[in-house]
Amino acid sequence: MMTAFEIMNKAGIVKIGPKIGLKSGKAGSWGPCPKCRAMKRGSEDGRFPIGVTSNGSGWCCHVCKSHGSMTDLVSCKVVGNLYRSSGPGQKKKVLNWALENGFSLEKAKEKIVTIDGLLDNTVRKEFTSPPDPSGSSIFRWDEKLPDIYAGNLFSNEGKPVLDYLIETRRISESVIRDANLGYMKSRGKNWLVIPLKDRFGKIVNMRFRSVPPDMKTYRVCPSRPMPLYGFDQLSEDKSKFVIVTEGELDVLALRTYGYGSTVVSGTTGASANWCTQWLDSMEPYQGFYLWYDNDKAGDEGSEKLASKLGKFRCFRIRSKQYNDPGEALQQKAKASTIGDILSNYEDYFEATLRNVDSYSDDIEELIKNPQSLAGLPMGSQKLDAIFGGIRPGLWVVTGDTGHGKTTWATWLMWEQALRGVPVLLTSFEQRPIGTVQKLLRHQLGNDFTRHSEAQRRIACEELGKLPIMILDHYGELDVEKVISTIRYSVRRHDLKIALIDHLGFLTKPESNMDERLAIESTVRRLATIAINDNITIVLVCHPNNLSVSQQRRVKITDLKGASAIRQDAHVGIVVQRLPIKSEDSKPSTVVYLDKVRSEFGKAGSHCVMAFDPLACIYADSWNLTPAGKRNARVVIPK
Numbered sequence: 001m002m003t004a005f006e007i008m009n010k011a012g013i014v015k016i017g018p019k020i021g022l023k024s025g026k027a028g029s030w031g032p033c034p035k036c037r038a039m040k041r042g043s044e045d046g047r048f049p050i051g052v053t054s055n056g057s058g059w060c061c062h063v064c065k066s067h068g069s070m071t072d073l074v075s076c077k078v079v080g081n082l083y084r085s086s087g088p089g090q091k092k093k094v095l096n097w098a099l100e101n102g103f104s105l106e107k108a109k110e111k112i113v114t115i116d117g118l119l120d121n122t123v124r125k126e127f128t129s130p131p132d133p134s135g136s137s138i139f140r141w142d143e144k145l146p147d148i149y150a151g152n153l154f155s156n157e158g159k160p161v162l163d164y165l166i167e168t169r170r171i172s173e174s175v176i177r178d179a180n181l182g183y184m185k186s187r188g189k190n191w192l193v194i195p196l197k198d199r200f201g202k203i204v205n206m207r208f209r210s211v212p213p214d215m216k217t218y219r220v221c222p223s224r225p226m227p228l229y230g231f232d233q234l235s236e237d238k239s240k241f242v243i244v245t246e247g248e249l250d251v252l253a254l255r256t257y258g259y260g261s262t263v264v265s266g267t268t269g270a271s272a273n274w275c276t277q278w279l280d281s282m283e284p285y286q287g288f289y290l291w292y293d294n295d296k297a298g299d300e301g302s303e304k305l306a307s308k309l310g311k312f313r314c315f316r317i318r319s320k321q322y323n324d325p326g327e328a329l330q331q332k333a334k335a336s337t338i339g340d341i342l343s344n345y346e347d348y349f350e351a352t353l354r355n356v357d358s359y360s361d362d363i364e365e366l367i368k369n370p371q372s373l374a375g376l377p378m379g380s381q382k383l384d385a386i387f388g389g390i391r392p393g394l395w396v397v398t399g400d401t402g403h404g405k406t407t408w409a410t411w412l413m414w415e416q417a418l419r420g421v422p423v424l425l426t427s428f429e430q431r432p433i434g435t436v437q438k439l440l441r442h443q444l445g446n447d448f449t450r451h452s453e454a455q456r457r458i459a460c461e462e463l464g465k466l467p468i469m470i471l472d473h474y475g476e477l478d479v480e481k482v483i484s485t486i487r488y489s490v491r492r493h494d495l496k497i498a499l500i501d502h503l504g505f506l507t508k509p510e511s512n513m514d515e516r517l518a519i520e521s522t523v524r525r526l527a528t529i530a531i532n533d534n535i536t537i538v539l540v541c542h543p544n545n546l547s548v549s550q551q552r553r554v555k556i557t558d559l560k561g562a563s564a565i566r567q568d569a570h571v572g573i574v575v576q577r578l579p580i581k582s583e584d585s586k587p588s589t590v591v592y593l594d595k596v597r598s599e600f601g602k603a604g605s606h607c608v609m610a611f612d613p614l615a616c617i618y619a620d621s622w623n624l625t626p627a628g629k630r631n632a633r634v635v636i637p638k
Contacts, residue, residue: 228265241262375387388596393571442616502539574594587613
């Protein structure tokens with residue numbers, strides 16, 4: 001039996017839109033948006049603001065980012081809010097609108113047919129079930145089945161399952177109806193049917209759960225989407241903390257307690273990895289309370305999920321009295337008790353105290369494998385000899401303007417990507433396209449304008465296959481946003497090295513803060529993140545003019561906030577381009593290692609590298625550069 005809202009959702013935008021004053025426009029767009037009242041998508045995009053899914057049942061405003069089902073769209077028009085974010089009184093107004101506009105409840109009489117195909121010729125309104133075609137799975141998918149199963153739950157045959165939900169699990173009837181829970185019987189076994197809804201509230205799969213006295217078993221419809229349970233009701237307010245539970249009934253238990261718009265659950269078990277789509281949908285929210293079962297599987301599952309969502313914003317929920325939210329509701333825990341449990345969370349970043357002898361195995365392992373302290377190869381034997389490879393920490397790169405500090409750092413990132421190391425590039429001083437141009441020179445080994453369009457496109461495709469990510473932003477950016485991007489890339493893309501170019505765009509001091517204090521705070525923050533997240537952050541910094549007045553090379557001590565940089569940076573690098581004095585000499589650059597915290601590094605040492613200006617590539621000798629391999633001639637401007 002379909003509800004008015006389900007009928008309305010299936011009607012789609014073509015029937016719903018005109019009833020709430022929307023007009024259709026270019027490329028299937030609709031407007032104005034009933035939520036933000038926008039008339040078009042932007043100053044240069046004349047389309048209406050609302051885009052619609054291919055089936056016409058889902059929508060999204062490209063201006064205010066509101067999205068949902070047709071019910072949500074109508075709700076925005078009638079009460080000014082999305083339906084899932086509205087109160088009981090507002091929801092009643094939306095229902096009245098649906099009924100007044102012809103979306104009345106269907107009342108159909110159908111024959112009873114058990115899922116095993118045993119026909120009962122008695123006609124009853126309160127229980128209907130379709131026949132099972134020969135050879136098909138009893139857990140098959142059909143878009144009509146969720147409505148039939150939901151009606152079955154409130155029939156005489158469904159009473160044992162309904163009693164289990166209300167009397168044993170103590171889930172409220174309103175929550176049961178809102179979740180469209182259902183009942184199915186197969187071969188004498190009762191199954192609770194849990195519809196799985198997508199972001200727009202459309203049922204796209206069903207999860208079948210056996211009920212006592214049968215042993216707990218789960219099934220789903222094969223070859224169907226597996227959405228994040230509860231995502232359809234999740235709040236649009238991204239500043240909220242989301243409660244993540246281990247199972248669907250835990251979500252329903254918390255909804256009974258009033259946590260309706262902040263609870264979700266995976267639908268593949270506690271120990272399973274969350275898919276990319278689930279993680280992406282959770283990424284914008286501020287933080288997460290992980291209330292998994294108090295057992296090994298729950299601990300391992302929550303630990304795994306926290307590492308993907310970010311341990312710095314995840315908190316483990318435990319209760320000595322209750323194993324999970326469902327058990328708390330079963331044992332009649334008060335709502336205030338649930339609030340207390342959620343308040344007594346455990347931080348995933350808690351300090352650990354260990355005795356000295358607990359490190360003995362680590363010491364022996366280092367003695368047996370001393371090379372484990374060495375870092376990743378840098379793409380140059382000369383650099384490896386003085387740096388000892390790339391290791392986690394904060395690397396500061398500086399040099400005079402025009403001496404190639406950004407070019408050298410970008411080349412280093414490209415070399416790592418060629419070796420399969422995931423890297424992130426930023427380009428705050430120049431637009432990201434400038435970084436892409438350098439990468440294109442690296443890939444082609446020459447000035448990319450000298451190549452054909454086909455060659456450039458092939459090179460871009462090759463670069464696209466490398467583990468290189470670019471933060472598409474130009475100009476100043478809050479350091480916390482940069483750190484959030486880095487941590488996201490670590491969690492989701494296994495990032496190992498991040499290039500930040502440059503420090504000056506992250507350290508805009510507040511009105512009451514000295515610039516040096518802002519630099520000190522930023523540098524210390526980046527150094528801490530690098531170690532805690534086990535990554536390398538390469539930070540490009542500009543020097544002051546002291547080296548020019550003293551007619552010497554730039555040193556790491558010439559940077560603004562140099563004391564903080566000397567203290568917190570793990571590696572300090574100065575890049576200096578050497579002048580070409582004759583036609584016999586080749587372009588070259590000196591790389592100075594002013595500071596290094598490593599047994600394998602040689603602080604105070606330096607090396608001279610050949611530099612190919614057309615390819616922006618550095619090498620141990622000129623013959624190893626693309627220009628050297630082509631026997632290119634060096635032309636000195638007169």
